[in-house]
Amino acid sequence: MSASSPAFDVRAYVREPVDLRPDQLDLEAMANLPAPVVGAVGHLWSVERTILDLMRDLLVTPTHAEARVTAFLGTWAYEQFWITESLAAVLRPGGEPTDPPDSGVGALRRMWDERVRPTVDAVRTNLLGSDVVAAHMVTGWLNTAVVALAYERLGAIDPRLRPLTAAVAPIKSRHLAFYEDEAHARLSGSAGAIRLARRTVTRWQWPGVRYCGHDAASGPVRTLLADPAARPGVRAVDAGVAALTGQADAAPLRVALGGFVQHSPVGGTVRASTRVQ
Amino acid sequence: MAFNIDRFTRDSVRVNWEDLDLDVFREDPLPAESLRTLRYMCDVEYHTVCYLRDMLVTPSRGEGEVNAFMTMWNREEFWHGEALAHVLDLHGITVSYDELKAKRVKLGWRDRIAPVKQAMLSNIIGKDFVAVHMIWGAVNEWSASAAYKRLAALEGHPALAVLLKRIAAQEARHVAFYATQARQRLEGNRKAQKLARLALSTAWRPVGSGIASDEEVTHVMGQLFGGADGRKEIRAIDAHIAKLPGMEGLTIVSDSLDARGISA
Numbered sequence: 373m374s375a376s377s378p379a380f381d382v383r384a385y386v387r388e389p390v391d392l393r394p395d396q397l398d399l400e401a402m403a404n405l406p407a408p409v410v411g412a413v414g415h416l417w418s419v420e421r422t423i424l425d426l427m428r429d430l431l432v433t434p435t436h437a438e439a440r441v442t443a444f445l446g447t448w449a450y451e452q453f454w455i456t457e458s459l460a461a462v463l464r465p466g467g468e469p470t471d472p473p474d475s476g477v478g479a480l481r482r483m484w485d486e487r488v489r490p491t492v493d494a495v496r497t498n499l500l501g502s503d504v505v506a507a508h509m510v511t512g513w514l515n516t517a518v519v520a521l522a523y524e525r526l527g528a529i530d531p532r533l534r535p536l537t538a539a540v541a542p543i544k545s546r547h548l549a550f551y552e553d554e555a556h557a558r559l560s561g562s563a564g565a566i567r568l569a570r571r572t573v574t575r576w577q578w579p580g581v582r583y584c585g586h587d588a589a590s591g592p593v594r595t596l597l598a599d600p601a602a603r604p605g606v607r608a609v610d611a612g613v614a615a616l617t618g619q620a621d622a623a624p625l626r627v628a629l630g631g632f633v634q635h636s637p638v639g640g641t642v643r644a645s646t647r648v649q
Numbered sequence: 650m651a652f653n654i655d656r657f658t659r660d661s662v663r664v665n666w667e668d669l670d671l672d673v674f675r676e677d678p679l680p681a682e683s684l685r686t687l688r689y690m691c692d693v694e695y696h697t698v699c700y701l702r703d704m705l706v707t708p709s710r711g712e713g714e715v716n717a718f719m720t721m722w723n724r725e726e727f728w729h730g731e732a733l734a735h736v737l738d739l740h741g742i743t744v745s746y747d748e749l750k751a752k753r754v755k756l757g758w759r760d761r762i763a764p765v766k767q768a769m770l771s772n773i774i775g776k777d778f779v780a781v782h783m784i785w786g787a788v789n790e791w792s793a794s795a796a797y798k799r800l801a802a803l804e805g806h807p808a809l810a811v812l813l814k815r816i817a818a819q820e821a822r823h824v825a826f827y828a829t830q831a832r833q834r835l836e837g838n839r840k841a842q843k844l845a846r847l848a849l850s851t852a853w854r855p856v857g858s859g860i861a862s863d864e865e866v867t868h869v870m871g872q873l874f875g876g877a878d879g880r881k882e883i884r885a886i887d888a889h890i891a892k893l894p895g896m897e898g899l900t901i902v903s904d905s906l907d908a909r910g911i912s913a
């Protein structure tokens with residue numbers, strides 16, 4: 373795989389982690405944010421803190437053997453940990469942050485994810501083999517790109533948060549560079565990997581709705597992305613995915629945002645309740 | 650031994666060696682048997698992420714303090730691997746990511762199915778499984794800490810000794826976490842105590858047994874813990890274990906050495 377071997381320097385990355393600690397932020401300057409902004413920060417906190425869930429999902433699959441990827445993940449988790457701590461510190465004046473409650477279906481999903489899915493995934497993905505790694509890298513890119521966009525928007529919506537969002541941006545850029553690089557290397561020349569990645573992208577959902585459902589996330593998502601100013605960013609994420617997976621028609625973020633329209637309180641969560649996984 | 654998670658996460662750093670004069674190994678290399686032991690320890694450290702994986706499928710995950718610890722712990726252990734890899738590299742022994750991958754792949758289905766076994770077992774046992782995980786972790790961290798201190802003493806190489814002692818100091822903090830957790834979860838819980846006792850006395854093997862050959866395990870244990878001084882360290886570990894609720898009289902680490910014919 374000489375032509376397509378990854379170029380991202382994992383050794384350099386792990387050597388220089390960026391730990392955004394709460395004491396690096398002027399928290400007082402970020403106090404008294406308007407309620408919708410607090411809601412959006414809270415949503416991001418809740419999404420970012422699923423660090424170990426993601427690690428679990430990757431590590432039970434053949435991805436765990438990829439020492440490059442696990443080396444990256446260890447430092448990624450460390451950086452994510454401090455981002456989460458900083459977000460919590462911003463939220464704390466308004467009370468200790470908590471995850472939104474699970475929806476009815478979400479509670480079932482959580483039980484499934486915690487008790488059954490690791491087993492099912494371990495067996496299923498080990499049968500699929502190393503093509504799974506490529507799909508993981510694409511998902512990693514997509515999740516990171518969406519969260520990075522959310523921070524960018526947050527900084528635009530409330531300039532007081534800019535010191536935070538500006539500090540997070542370069543951290544996310546490195547994560548994106550890693551995923552992009554790995555995805556390119558692993559997708560090139562593997563029809564199976566491309567097929568799996570495509571399926572994963574099609575099924576992708578906005579991060580953090582798996583347990584709480586679309587209703588709980590729709591407020592923050594609207595705060596972050598409803599403004600027409602967010603559109604170029606949304607398009608850029610979709611274009612980035614399309615470029616990764618080698619299919620021009622992929623638009624997972626647009627599709628996922630459509631899910632919030634379908635899942636408006638009036639429409640209920642009909643579609644979501646028909647499938648557990 | 651109290652453990653403060655906020656202090657632990659705040660102070661967690663990668664072990665560093667840049668200030669140490671390790672380049673002397675180029676002229677004055679370590680003996681082959683020590684390199685063999687270092688290689689074994691290096692593999693064990695890098696393999697931590699796979700132990701982490703096996704734990705993440707159990708109810709141990711999900712509690713804030715445990716999650717914070719696991720994140721820092723995994724990274725610290727990774728850097729123990731990097732530090733030892735650097736020492737090995739100075740001896741012309743390269744441990745690359747590709748090689749680590751090849752090793753993990755070679756472990757095959759036994760390794761890939763490990764999280765499945767853990768998940769099923771923990772689903773059956775429920776929350777008491779966490780106590781077993783914690784005491785298991787404590788025993789392994791005690792062993793790691795003792796191993797580094799022994800190797801530092803045996804080799805007597807000044808720069809290496811400093812590096813190994815730095816690693817051992819981090820292992821000691823890992824001990825504090827696991828032992829504190831184990832004590833809390835075992836105290837007053839007869840069922841968890843019985844389970845932990847059963848697990849340790851029937852299933853515990855020296856750290857690295859799952860990934861290295863029997864021959865390697867015996868070499869490493871023999872080099873580090875053979876003889877009177879080594880056995881003293883091992884008895885100290887057994888004494889620590891025996892002090893945890895419901896573990897009176899257990900001598901699993903000494904027993905494992907006896908079983909391998911390593912003289913006291």
Ligand SMILES: [Fe+2]
Nearest residue numbers: 694726729793
């Ligand atoms: Fe270690």
Ligand SMILES: [Fe+2]
Nearest residue numbers: 790793820823
């Ligand atoms: Fe340790």
